[in-house]
Amino acid sequence: MSEEREQQKWNRRDFIKMAGLGAAAVASLSVSGCETEKGDRTSLMPKPGQMSYRTNKKGEKVSLLGFGMMRLPTVDHKALQRGSTAAIDQELVNSLVAEALEYGVNYFDTSPRYAQGQSEKVLGIALKPFPRDKYFIATKLSNFTESDWSREGSIAMYEQSFKDLQVEMIDYMLLHGIGMGDDAMKVFNTRYMDNGILDFLLEQREKGRIRNLGFSYHGDIAVFDHALAMGVDWDFVQIQLNYIDWKHAKEVNTRNSNAEYLYGELWKRKIPAVIMEPLLGGRLANMNGNRKALRILKEADPEATPAAWALRYAGHHEGVLTVLSGMTFREHLRENIATYSPHRPLNPAELDMLETVAQVMVGFKTIPCNTCQYCMPCPYGLDIPTIFEHYNRCVSEENYVENIHDARYQAARRAFLVGYDRSVPKLRQADHCTACGRCVPHCPQRIDIPTEMEKIDRFVDALKQEKTLEEKKA
Numbered sequence: 001m002s003e004e005r006e007q008q009k010w011n012r013r014d015f016i017k018m019a020g021l022g023a024a025a026v027a028s029l030s031v032s033g034c035e036t037e038k039g040d041r042t043s044l045m046p047k048p049g050q051m052s053y054r055t056n057k058k059g060e061k062v063s064l065l066g067f068g069m070m071r072l073p074t075v076d077h078k079a080l081q082r083g084s085t086a087a088i089d090q091e092l093v094n095s096l097v098a099e100a101l102e103y104g105v106n107y108f109d110t111s112p113r114y115a116q117g118q119s120e121k122v123l124g125i126a127l128k129p130f131p132r133d134k135y136f137i138a139t140k141l142s143n144f145t146e147s148d149w150s151r152e153g154s155i156a157m158y159e160q161s162f163k164d165l166q167v168e169m170i171d172y173m174l175l176h177g178i179g180m181g182d183d184a185m186k187v188f189n190t191r192y193m194d195n196g197i198l199d200f201l202l203e204q205r206e207k208g209r210i211r212n213l214g215f216s217y218h219g220d221i222a223v224f225d226h227a228l229a230m231g232v233d234w235d236f237v238q239i240q241l242n243y244i245d246w247k248h249a250k251e252v253n254t255r256n257s258n259a260e261y262l263y264g265e266l267w268k269r270k271i272p273a274v275i276m277e278p279l280l281g282g283r284l285a286n287m288n289g290n291r292k293a294l295r296i297l298k299e300a301d302p303e304a305t306p307a308a309w310a311l312r313y314a315g316h317h318e319g320v321l322t323v324l325s326g327m328t329f330r331e332h333l334r335e336n337i338a339t340y341s342p343h344r345p346l347n348p349a350e351l352d353m354l355e356t357v358a359q360v361m362v363g364f365k366t367i368p369c370n371t372c373q374y375c376m377p378c379p380y381g382l383d384i385p386t387i388f389e390h391y392n393r394c395v396s397e398e399n400y401v402e403n404i405h406d407a408r409y410q411a412a413r414r415a416f417l418v419g420y421d422r423s424v425p426k427l428r429q430a431d432h433c434t435a436c437g438r439c440v441p442h443c444p445q446r447i448d449i450p451t452e453m454e455k456i457d458r459f460v461d462a463l464k465q466e467k468t469l470e471e472k473k474a
């Protein structure tokens with residue numbers, strides 16, 4: 001079993017340990033691991049045919065669970081981060097996709113940029129054995145870099161998606177990540193308007209090569225509002241929605257917009273919403289180890305995992321067409337299938353409880369990294385998402401203590417430093433950041449990565465010298 005798979009299994013066990021779940025839940029999770037025989041899991045899984053569906057503008061049924069193909073299982077996770085093109089575990093993806101289809105999942109979301117450019121090809125191979133009318137493929141015009149901004153470059157990327165996915169028609173095509181970048185309106189106009197690409201995509205929809213046209217949104221709200229006001233008949237829009245971002249997106253990241261607003265604008269216009277980041281890059285599955293939040297969830301339902309709560313929240317809203325979840329491991333796929341087979345809407349008390357959990361979570365000042373890896377690889381070798389993941393976990397577990405006179409200082413210091421060296425190899429740690437800034441434009445969460453690296457490095461240095469940050473500055 002690879003190191004990454006092992007790590008994921010431990011994450012689940014960590015939750016069980018921290019939350020003190022009952023024996024039934026422990027048994028259920030352990031037997032739903034990757035190695036389980038089919039005979040065992042039939043007793044745990046719902047029968048196929050119970051998946052909840054929503055309807056799109058054409059009246060077609062879309063599974064509430066959508067399969068996000070941004071993060072894929074790898075045979076060598078570290079090789080993928082280095083930019084290797086041979087690291088995806090195709091066999092496992094084939095098997096996960098087949099199982100998802102068997103249980104009624106029919107929406108698969110990819111991009112030419114996902115999994116270091118391998119996602120579309122891998123998905124195309126995995127879906128090839130199945131009848132074309134059994135699934136919907138969503139992909140994106142991900143012309144992020146200047147070299148792709150020309151009309152020719154963008155059209156070449158679009159045509160390549162058909163080849164890589166091995167299809168004649170794309171069910172859902174998105175303008176990818178509008179609102180990103182410092183001058184987001186200018187970038188939007190350059191990527192899609194000045195080069196005539198939006199008109200081109202509208203023509204392609206007329207011709208039937210694209211069946212539904214939409215966009216995904218991150219960042220500058222002016223671009224979101226502009227896209228909705230420009231008179232295009234959008235078939236769907238993809239937004240980030242979860243029980244933290246509903247009301248607290250701005251508290252987590254001042255550059256983001258509350259999902260309540262985004263969803264409300266779509267609902268008014270009857271535009272179906274496709275949901276990304278229902279688990280906030282996994283933070284609402286492991287809760288960053290936040291014991292208080294875990295306790296509240298456990299008290300509400302000792303058998304439900306945090307991920308199930310978060311998915312139920314995302315699916316709760318009527319205008320949601322499908323909820324995308326990256327399911328790299330079979331236990332995630334099965335758990336998510338079970339959550340939506342069928343979906344159970346939340347009652348008012350449950351909604352209040354999740355709002356309380358959200359408030360607890362935002363009280364801990366973590367970095368809003370969703371581990372999407374868009375910033376990777378760093379030319380100087382930093383493992384950006386893992387550094388942020390470790391930092392966030394320590395903050396949430398109250399192992400981020402600056403005051404050397406605090407009674408917990410020594411234990412927290414040890415936990416931070418030991419955990420840091422264990423999770424991030426020394427040559428990939430924050431002190432190797434040169435502040436070159438190359439990662440910054442790629443981050444959909446608009447994190448000022450070099451500044452955060454500098455802060456983390458300063459903190460680590462202070463811990464090593466057992467000094468307060470102020471003493472270090474002096």
Ligand code: SF4
Pocket residue numbers: 378379380381382384432433434435436437438439440449450453
């Ligand atoms: S700013 Fe730092 S983290 Fe970002 S690419 Fe440059 S060296 Fe890597």
Ligand code: SF4
Pocket residue numbers: 368369370371372373374375376384385388442443444445446447449
């Ligand atoms: S820093 Fe930004 S781009 Fe990098 S993994 Fe985190 S959210 Fe993604």
